[in-house]
Amino acid sequence: MGFVFGILAAFTYAGFINFSGKVATEVDPWVRSSLMVTGSTVLVILIFIKDIPYIPVTDGSLWIVTAGVALFGSVMPPLFFALGAHLISGGLVNILSSFELPVAIISASIILSESITLVQWLGTSLIIGAIILNELGSMRFNIKKHSTSD
Incomplete structure (x- = not known):
């Protein structure tokens, strides 16, 4: 569930x-x-x-x-x-918004005294990394598309 x-x-x-x-x-x-x-x-x-x-x-x-x-x-x-x-561009919006995850984890740790595990940090890093890779790939694709059409 x-x-x-x-x-x-x-x-x-x-x-x-x-x-x-x-x-x-x-x-x-x-x-x-x-x-x-x-x-x-x-x-x-x-x-x-x-x-x-x-x-x-x-x-x-x-x-x-x-x-x-x-x-x-x-x-x-x-x-x-x-x-x-x-x-700002949609790609940058996605990247900046993904940083809500570590801020939420750090806030939970500081404000609520929650314990944060390595698995949670790895999951957060994986999500942020995937978003950044996706956006960099999109930017590279758009640059290549524009340079071949000229």
């Missing part, structure tokens, strides 16, 4: 990266980011409605944690991505 969900996550993330620089690039990044976050929220609520525990909304710590998670996990990343993705 974990493998299936991992593959699904990979495909949806790849789709997000691919379409972020191509779809609705003329829309204001603030609006675009708001729509992405709202759509994600609705989807998560629909899928996990039975798993959402009951927490009193008057709990003050709930609002602090929620604001932090929302701001740093859901609002700022898509906003900054929408602000910058259209300014």
